[in-house]
Amino acid sequence: MEIQSPKGTRDMLPKESHLWQWIEQIMREEAALAGYREIRTPVFEYTELFERGVGDTTDIVQKEMYTFLDKGERSITLKPEGTAGAVRALVEHKLYAEPLPVKMYYLNNPIFRYENPQHGRLREHHQFGMECFGVKGPTADAEVILTVLKILGRLGMKDLAVKINSIGCPVCRPNYQKALKEYLFDNLPNLCPQCQERFNRNPLRILDCKEKKCQLITRDAPNILQFLCEDCDSHFERLKVLLNERGLKVSIDPQIVRGLDYYTKTVFEIVMNSPRGELALCGGGRYDGLVKKIGGPELPGVGFGIGTERILLELQNQGIAPEEQRVTDVFIASLGEEGRLPAFDLCMDLRNAGLRADWDHLDRSLKAQFRYADKLGVKLIGIMGGDELQKGALRIKNMLDGQEKEVSLKDAVQEIKTLL
RNA sequence: GUGGGUGUAGUUCAGUGGUUAGAGCGCCAGAUUGUGGCUCUGGAAGUCGUGGGUUCAACUCCCAUCACCCACCCCA
Numbered sequence A: 001m002e003i004q005s006p007k008g009t010r011d012m013l014p015k016e017s018h019l020w021q022w023i024e025q026i027m028r029e030e031a032a033l034a035g036y037r038e039i040r041t042p043v044f045e046y047t048e049l050f051e052r053g054v055g056d057t058t059d060i061v062q063k064e065m066y067t068f069l070d071k072g073e074r075s076i077t078l079k080p081e082g083t084a085g086a087v088r089a090l091v092e093h094k095l096y097a098e099p100l101p102v103k104m105y106y107l108n109n110p111i112f113r114y115e116n117p118q119h120g121r122l123r124e125h126h127q128f129g130m131e132c133f134g135v136k137g138p139t140a141d142a143e144v145i146l147t148v149l150k151i152l153g154r155l156g157m158k159d160l161a162v163k164i165n166s167i168g169c170p171v172c173r174p175n176y177q178k179a180l181k182e183y184l185f186d187n188l189p190n191l192c193p194q195c196q197e198r199f200n201r202n203p204l205r206i207l208d209c210k211e212k213k214c215q216l217i218t219r220d221a222p223n224i225l226q227f228l229c230e231d232c233d234s235h236f237e238r239l240k241v242l243l244n245e246r247g248l249k250v251s252i253d254p255q256i257v258r259g260l261d262y263y264t265k266t267v268f269e270i271v272m273n274s275p276r277g278e279l280a281l282c283g284g285g286r287y288d289g290l291v292k293k294i295g296g297p298e299l300p301g302v303g304f305g306i307g308t309e310r311i312l313l314e315l316q317n318q319g320i321a322p323e324e325q326r327v328t329d330v331f332i333a334s335l336g337e338e339g340r341l342p343a344f345d346l347c348m349d350l351r352n353a354g355l356r357a358d359w360d361h362l363d364r365s366l367k368a369q370f371r372y373a374d375k376l377g378v379k380l381i382g383i384m385g386g387d388e389l390q391k392g393a394l395r396i397k398n399m400l401d402g403q404e405k406e407v408s409l410k411d412a413v414q415e416i417k418t419l420l
Numbered sequence B: 001g002u003g004g005g006u007g008u009a010g011u012u013c014a015g016u017g018g019u020u021a022g023a024g025c026g027c028c029a030g031a032u033u034g035u036g037g038c039u040c041u042g043g044a045a046g047u048c049g050u051g052g053g054u055u056c057a058a059c060u061c062c063c064a065u066c067a068c069c070c071a072c073c074c075c076a
Helices: A013-035 A048-053 A058-063 A083-092 A141-153 A173-187 A193-201 A205-209 A212-218 A230-245 A309-318 A337-352 A366-376 A388-391 A411-418
Strands: A045-048 A067-069 A075-078 A102-112 A124-133 A161-166 A264-272 A277-286 A303-309 A332-336 A357-359 A380-384 A393-396 A404-408
Touching: A013 A102, A013 A124, A013 A141, A013 A309, A013 A404, A045 A048, A045 A303, A048 A058, A048 A075, A048 A083, A083 A102, A083 A124, A083 A230, A124 A141, A141 A161, A141 A230, A141 A264, A141 A303, A173 A205, A193 A205, A193 A393, A230 A264, A230 A366, A264 A303, A264 A309, A277 A309, A303 A309, A309 A357, A332 A337, A332 A366, A332 A388, A337 A357, A337 A380, A337 A388, A337 A411, A366 A380, A380 A411, A388 A393, A393 A411, A404 A411
Parallel strands: A332 A357, A332 A380
Antiparallel strands: A045 A075, A067 A075, A102 A124, A124 A303, A161 A264, A264 A277, A277 A303, A380 A393, A393 A404
16 A cells, blocks of 8 residues: 555645745745744644643644654644744743844744644644734734735735634623623523533634524624723724724624634634635734743733645635746756766856756757756757867757857856856 | 545546456657657556455445545634
């Protein structure tokens, strides 16, 4: 039986790597423009980090983590999201002692969730994320939202919907939870079994249940935005002003509650309309209690994660993925045994001069070498045959117009450089 | 985790109980003497996902298993 890549994983092949590199370059540039520096944290962490950070009532922790005991009997978990590891590193290295705010991004971190793969969902996927620590006010929320939108804009994406909401803080959320539970209590038997369980553990999650009967019930549920305390309410209002100021159209969606427990105040999602329906491309929000929960000081934070595979999907949906550019510029063809060594030599000299040059590794006929070079899409072919060798010359053919010229071998590198 | 569909050359697919399993594209080579794209000709390439079973005979029928696709759940 042929060994395959594990279920829910994909190989990134050489022919598609240019897309990843293109996306990564834009992400790096925009993060840098906003003053964020890269952090790289381990692919695995102690399980406890996610139980404490992400929250043990979440689906992620309850049923989707890759958790195992290592040989020292430590419980290890492959990262199921990006924020917890960044926060752990912040606390462990006391980065909060540096000038605030501390701004960092992670680029295409592998993320693992044990789920059944389907459209736009893998067991291993990659996320870019930004985290800003130490800012209480909504300017940081606005900064990360605007930055990710700028990235998506530079990638050429259109028609993405931005949804925001506020889910309050430990001061006001209990009041809302109480009101929500009172409202739901009479309908409790009519909720789906899962929501009945959520009722006690995490009633907010009932709001984004996809079951029709639950949605009917929650449609007229109390609106969390009406329960926000003064602090949360003013934060949300000021955020809307900031986004509005930059001309950003966002929709307020009180149903967004997010699947991670650490969020406070702002939560947001960017969704795309794939042919198969709405798919979240980016999710994030504010997590003011998380740093303390992980063992650090009282330090607010806000950030997001965005899935690179889903960006690629959306680029394909919109038909805007760029073509791969030419990989090799010049090919040195040789004729006969005596031509091989000089061709090899010239090819290496061209590379040393900074040109993308290749030659025939497979001892093929001249015709086959031309066919191969054409498939590579090279602009120039240098021909090293018996005639040229005798004269100490190189014949250069321009593959775009078919023109040929002969130059002296010692000028060949310079000549090719100017022709490219 | 639950339900539905699919699995045949590198790839997209055809085949359907009965000889040596086919096609397009791709790959390799040739079309007189040192030259790509177009055309023509030829060639290589498959233990028909894997393991069992039924049968004189299985790519074809049955069972199991694995993977992929889709839906649910949830999410990026």
